[in-house]
Amino acid sequence: MTQTTAQAIPNGQPAKATLSPKARDVFSSLWASVFYSGKVTGKAVLLCSAVRQEGASTTACALALAGSLPAGADRVALVDFNLRDPMLHRILKLKPGPGVSEIITESLDPASAAQRVSSGLDVYVAGKGAGRSLDVLKSHSVREFFKMLEEGYDYIIVDTASVNHYPDAQILAATIPDVILVARAEKTPREAVGQAKKRLEAGGGKIAGMVMNLRTYPIPRFLYKRV
Numbered sequence: 001m002t003q004t005t006a007q008a009i010p011n012g013q014p015a016k017a018t019l020s021p022k023a024r025d026v027f028s029s030l031w032a033s034v035f036y037s038g039k040v041t042g043k044a045v046l047l048c049s050a051v052r053q054e055g056a057s058t059t060a061c062a063l064a065l066a067g068s069l070p071a072g073a074d075r076v077a078l079v080d081f082n083l084r085d086p087m088l089h090r091i092l093k094l095k096p097g098p099g100v101s102e103i104i105t106e107s108l109d110p111a112s113a114a115q116r117v118s119s120g121l122d123v124y125v126a127g128k129g130a131g132r133s134l135d136v137l138k139s140h141s142v143r144e145f146f147k148m149l150e151e152g153y154d155y156i157i158v159d160t161a162s163v164n165h166y167p168d169a170q171i172l173a174a175t176i177p178d179v180i181l182v183a184r185a186e187k188t189p190r191e192a193v194g195q196a197k198k199r200l201e202a203g204g205g206k207i208a209g210m211v212m213n214l215r216t217y218p219i220p221r222f223l224y225k226r227v
Contacts, residue, residue: 019065027066030211034063034180035155039208044146044156046176046205048169049183050196052162055213056182057087060159067155068120074154078117079124081172083133084161086126092117099127104141110148122153133161137171146175163196173205185212 019027034040047063049056057080064078080088081100089096094115102108103124114122129136136142149156158176161168173179179200183193197207 019062019069023062024066024069027062028069030063031067034209035067037209040178042176042178043150043154044158044176044178045208046158046160046169046172046179047182048160048179048196048200049162050164050181050188050192052085052165054162054182054184054188055211056162057082057159058091059180059182059211059213060157061088061091064121064123064157065118067157068118074120075152076121077114077124077149077153077156078121079149079156079158080126081137081158081160081168083126083129083136083168084166086129088123088159089125092123094123094125096125097127099125099129100145101127101129101132101136103127103145104136104139105132107141110145133166133168134171137168142172143175163199164192170199170203170205173200173203177205178208179205180209180211181207182211182213 034045047056047060060078064076068074068076078088079100080086082088083101086096088094089099094117098108098113100113103110103113110124113124113127115125117123146156156176158172160172163169163181169179181193181196181200193210200207
């Protein structure tokens with residue numbers, strides 16, 4: 001696969017961020033299945049996995065890149081709400097902060113935290129949220145943050161921690177009910193997926209779709225190399 005480079009540029013000009021033609025086709029198809037099928041009712045979708053290391057973060061990155069192309073078609077926000085083990089800034093080679101944590105707990109202007117990856121894609125990294133994930137998630141400012149994003153973007157992709165290890169996704173499901181669950185084919189136990197589904201539904205979420213990772217359509221190798 002063609003390798004991607006993506007870095008925020010101080011003057012606000014977009015950096016170059018590309019998917020290989022094959023990866024773009026795969027994730028453009030996934031984008032259409034997510035947002036044009038009628039299963040997702042709003043602008044935002046939550047991506048998470050049942051257990052760790054299933055590929056949810058890399059899927060979120062590739063999906064956001066595919067959805068923001070061609071340039072100018074749609075404005076997409078990619079949000080790292082995995083405050084336990086944030087990965088998006090590593091995958092896309094962005095600054096680790098400020099980000100979501102500072103927006104929620106310190107009233108930072110969201111516009112000053114957005115890192116532009118392409119002309120159609122802004123990324124909001126997790127920021128310094130380690131150790132205070134629940135404080136961030138339970139803040140009333142979370143809903144205001146996503147309301148602001150809905151006013152400024154056409155679509156919002158949110159990455160968060162694994163469902164069966166942490167309550168984060170269950171809490172966020174009250175604000176972002178549409179969920180895409182990522183699982184590794186022939187590895188993730190069926191029982192773990194079932195448990196994750198029950199947890200998400202208990203929080204007010206609904207499974208809009210499921211990605212079976214590393215099966216017929218694997219996540220591009222160049223994204224895994226950046227993890």
